[in-house]
Amino acid sequence: MKKRSAVYLTIGLALSAQASIADAGKSVSWEGVQYYAGGQIQAIQMEEGHSVILARWEGIHASKDTNSPVHLIRLDCAGSIDARRDGSFEANGYCMHTDRDGDKWVGRWWNNNKMPVAKFEVFHGSGKYAGATGGGTAKCTPLKAGAMDTMVCEQTGMLELQ
Numbered sequence: 001m002k003k004r005s006a007v008y009l010t011i012g013l014a015l016s017a018q019a020s021i022a023d024a025g026k027s028v029s030w031e032g033v034q035y036y037a038g039g040q041i042q043a044i045q046m047e048e049g050h051s052v053i054l055a056r057w058e059g060i061h062a063s064k065d066t067n068s069p070v071h072l073i074r075l076d077c078a079g080s081i082d083a084r085r086d087g088s089f090e091a092n093g094y095c096m097h098t099d100r101d102g103d104k105w106v107g108r109w110w111n112n113n114k115m116p117v118a119k120f121e122v123f124h125g126s127g128k129y130a131g132a133t134g135g136g137t138a139k140c141t142p143l144k145a146g147a148m149d150t151m152v153c154e155q156t157g158m159l160e161l162q
Contacts, residue, residue: 028070030136030157032063039149049085061155069128074098088113094123103127109138122159131162
């Protein structure tokens with residue numbers, strides 16, 4: 001049984017290495033939609049009309065290209081939003097992206113009231129995403145008024161795999 005497990009592990013590692021080699025130097029579209037259903041939102045009142053919101057969201061990315069390695073990638077995001085009475089805000093955070101093969105990349109995102117859409121960039125990656133670069137934009141829409149925990153985000157951008 002141990003020999004069989006070792007053979008399966010060796011085959012699995014070889015296939016994973018082949019997939020990483022096959023994706024090397026490849027541009028991967030990040031066009032698609034992300035769905036976030038529920039999250040952990042905690043607002044801290046700083047003074048009247050001024051809150052700092054700490055949030056965590058989980059979601060999934062549905063790529064326009066269903067054959068893409070990023071189609072159905074899982075998202076685990078955390079961030080903060082500094083919201084002021086005058087409607088101005090600053091928001092930033094990070095998202096861990098885990099694909100179907102278990103390879104991961106961390107994206108850094110940011111937004112403020114002067115930006116038409118949020119922006120993101122690849123911060124760090126492992127597996128096929130090691131050394132990846134790229135970024136893009138996100139336009140998120142809450143599914144119910146005032147609720148930031150359930151939303152849909154239209155994504156654009158490219159990832160450049162090394």
